[in-house]
Amino acid sequence: MSPDSPPHAKEARIRAVHGALERVLTLARVLRDPGGCPWDREQTVETLTPYLQEETFEVVEAVGAGNREAFREELGDLLFLVAFLALAGEETGWGTIEDMANAVVDKLVRRHPHVFGTGPELEADGALRQWEEIKRAEKDPEGTVPSALGRRPAGLPALTTAFRISEKAGAVGFEWPDVTGALDKLEEEVGELRREVDAGAPRDELENELGDVLYSLVNIARYLKVDPERSLRTTTAKFIRRFRYIEEELHRRGKTPETSSLQEMDALWEEAKEKGIA
Numbered sequence: 001m002s003p004d005s006p007p008h009a010k011e012a013r014i015r016a017v018h019g020a021l022e023r024v025l026t027l028a029r030v031l032r033d034p035g036g037c038p039w040d041r042e043q044t045v046e047t048l049t050p051y052l053q054e055e056t057f058e059v060v061e062a063v064g065a066g067n068r069e070a071f072r073e074e075l076g077d078l079l080f081l082v083a084f085l086a087l088a089g090e091e092t093g094w095g096t097i098e099d100m101a102n103a104v105v106d107k108l109v110r111r112h113p114h115v116f117g118t119g120p121e122l123e124a125d126g127a128l129r130q131w132e133e134i135k136r137a138e139k140d141p142e143g144t145v146p147s148a149l150g151r152r153p154a155g156l157p158a159l160t161t162a163f164r165i166s167e168k169a170g171a172v173g174f175e176w177p178d179v180t181g182a183l184d185k186l187e188e189e190v191g192e193l194r195r196e197v198d199a200g201a202p203r204d205e206l207e208n209e210l211g212d213v214l215y216s217l218v219n220i221a222r223y224l225k226v227d228p229e230r231s232l233r234t235t236t237a238k239f240i241r242r243f244r245y246i247e248e249e250l251h252r253r254g255k256t257p258e259t260s261s262l263q264e265m266d267a268l269w270e271e272a273k274e275k276g277i278a
Contacts, residue, residue, distance in 0.1 A: 021083075024079060024080055024083045025083050025087070025097070027080070028080065028083045028084045028087045029087060031084070032084075032087060032088070032091070040084075043084075043088060044088055044092065045085065045088050045089050045092060045094060048081070048084065048085050048088060051081055052078075052081055052082075052085060053155070055074065055077050055078040055081050056078060058074040058077070058078075059071065059074045059075050059078050060229075060230075061074075061233075062074045062075075063230070064230050064233050064234060083097075086100055110134065110138075111130075111131050111134045111135065112127075112131075113130070113134075114127065114130065125171070128167075128171050129171045129172065132148060132150075132168060132171050132172070135150065136148065136150070148168050148169065148171065148172045149165055149168050149169065150168060152164060152165070157229055159214075159218060159228045159229050159232065160228075160229050162214070162215050162218040162219075162228075163218050163221060163222055163227070163228055163229075166215075166218055166219045166222045167222055170222065178223070179220060179223035179224060182216065182219050182220045182223050183220060185216050185219070186213070186216040186217060186220060189209070189212040189213045189216045190213055192209055192212065193206070193209040193210060193212070193213050196209050238277075238278050241272075241277050241278075242269055242272040242273070242277050243269075245268065245271075245272040245275075245277055246265050246268040246269060246272065249268050249271075250264075250265075250268070
């Protein structure tokens with residue numbers, strides 16, 4: 001809806017959204033009531049955690065595939081699960097849904113003084129830097145040395161963790177002026193990895209050097225504003241489709257990858273590329 005929409009249209013939309021969200025909460029309550037679903041009544045905050053992770057990644061997958069229909073469905077599933085989880089938390093004394101909703105709104109208003117306060121207008125980079133400064137002031141106990149890096153959830157994928165750490169360091173000015181410096185750093189790290197491989201270095205040293213290469217790649221992704229998780233998922237899916245082409249063509253010839261040469265499979269790989277399998 002456009003900011004220039006008539007007031008009555010905005011009010012109607014607000015009522016519609018409020019009604020839809022109320023339906024979600026009402027359904028969650030009905031399912032957990034004594035007369036509701038036995039399985040739903042048994043669920044706790046702890047038992048719902050795996051479903052939260054699964055539903056989140058299904059949303060991510062839909063976004064990566066550019067599938068709008070799947071996005072609406074999966075985000076709807078996640079929306080319901082968040083409401084259901086909030087209700088489970090409320091029933092076990094972890095806080096009311098109103099507490100949770102009001103807390104997040106208050107926090108977001110507090111961290112956007114350039115929108116809701118008297119702060120100056122900011123570009124995206126300045127807004128991010130301001131956000132991190134306010135967040136550190138809120139999170140770091142008095143008497144401790146505040147960290148611009150904050151903390152990440154233990155289960156967060158490593159690529160996403162590296163991306164967020166790189167983003168936070170960049171927000172306080174610890175970065176090259178442009179992507180050229182990051183690209184040069186990648187070449188440096190690849191060179192160091194190659195030297196360790198050529199020298200027959202032990203596994204732990206190779207692991208460290210490979211980690212440096214991966215982090216350098218993630219940092220480049222940040223400069224390019226590319227999600228490294230999504231980028232890698234896209235490329236992996238492309239690899240799977242092309243490799244499946246190889247397997248199917250070999251099967252048609254009465255062969256398998258195990259009974260084929262690398263040259264034969266590589267030729268089929270190039271064939272898959274020429275056919276536009278991507």
